[in-house]
Amino acid sequence: MDRLKGKVAIITGAGTGVGRACMKLFAAEGAKVLGVSRTQANLDETLAQVKAAKGDGKVVAADLAKPESADKIVSETLNAYGRVDVLVNCAGVGYSWLEKSPGSMGTIVDTTPEKWREVMAINLDSLFYMSRSVIPHMQKQKSGSIVNVTSISGLLGLSVAHTYTAAKGAAINLTRSIAITYCNDGIRANCIAPGFIKTPMVESLLHLFDDPNMADRLVPMKRPGTAEEMAYGCLYFASDESTYCQGSVLVIDGGTLARQ
Numbered sequence: 001m002d003r004l005k006g007k008v009a010i011i012t013g014a015g016t017g018v019g020r021a022c023m024k025l026f027a028a029e030g031a032k033v034l035g036v037s038r039t040q041a042n043l044d045e046t047l048a049q050v051k052a053a054k055g056d057g058k059v060v061a062a063d064l065a066k067p068e069s070a071d072k073i074v075s076e077t078l079n080a081y082g083r084v085d086v087l088v089n090c091a092g093v094g095y096s097w098l099e100k101s102p103g104s105m106g107t108i109v110d111t112t113p114e115k116w117r118e119v120m121a122i123n124l125d126s127l128f129y130m131s132r133s134v135i136p137h138m139q140k141q142k143s144g145s146i147v148n149v150t151s152i153s154g155l156l157g158l159s160v161a162h163t164y165t166a167a168k169g170a171a172i173n174l175t176r177s178i179a180i181t182y183c184n185d186g187i188r189a190n191c192i193a194p195g196f197i198k199t200p201m202v203e204s205l206l207h208l209f210d211d212p213n214m215a216d217r218l219v220p221m222k223r224p225g226t227a228e229e230m231a232y233g234c235l236y237f238a239s240d241e242s243t244y245c246q247g248s249v250l251v252i253d254g255g256t257l258a259r260q
């Protein structure tokens with residue numbers, strides 16, 4: 001407990017899944033947390049869970065695919081808490097986005113330029129905008145930790161979701177670039193790379209784990225990971241326990257990449 005005591009964290013994608021789990025865990029570990037998502041109702045639910053556990057937090061609804069939203073979020077955090085020590089970029093869309101946006105998770109030939117820009121804006125541009133806005137404040141403090149939630153799909157190819165894999169691969173290398181560029185400013189940048197995680201993003205595929213043979217083919221541990229397990233990876237990079245980690249990629253995938 002208290003691994004983040006006295007720290008202020010911004011967590012994007014806090015309305016559901018890994019972002020929600022991060023906000024709850026970070027607050028439980030002593031941080032003051034500002035959660036961001038596009039949907040106010042989801043944020044309100046997350047904040048209620050944080051407060052029920054006696055945590056300290058606020059939420060702001062914003063579309064982080066727009067550059068002005070990042071500046072608004074950082075300003076609101078500074079106004080509320082006076083500093084920003086941690087940024088967790090968790091906002092993004094995955095396979096479930098296909099239901100809302102047909103054609104968004106296809107191959108490169110089947111993806112229109114409009115769908116490419118749409119997924120890139122949510123999964124990569126949001127990370128760029130938030131990092132660009134928060135880094136100058138971390139430079140002034142001479143301290144800060146940026147944690148990006150990427151995917152093992154950024155480390156290997158997929159036969160579908162080409163825009164998604166491109167965005168996640170870019171996020172991993174951008175993390176490394178931020179790490180080496182701002183290292184002497186006291187800023188650390190690292191990322192986790194989840195595998196198959198039990199969140200709304202892949203809810204329509206969870207039935208595959210009902211078949212033991214398919215479960216074994218998908219993940220050596222034969223189960224999807226949990227949002228909470230991913231949040232603990234983010235907590236490690238956010239805390240002072242990882243002060244020698246810079247540009248690291250923590251794969252949390254139940255052994256999936258070990259087979260590659």
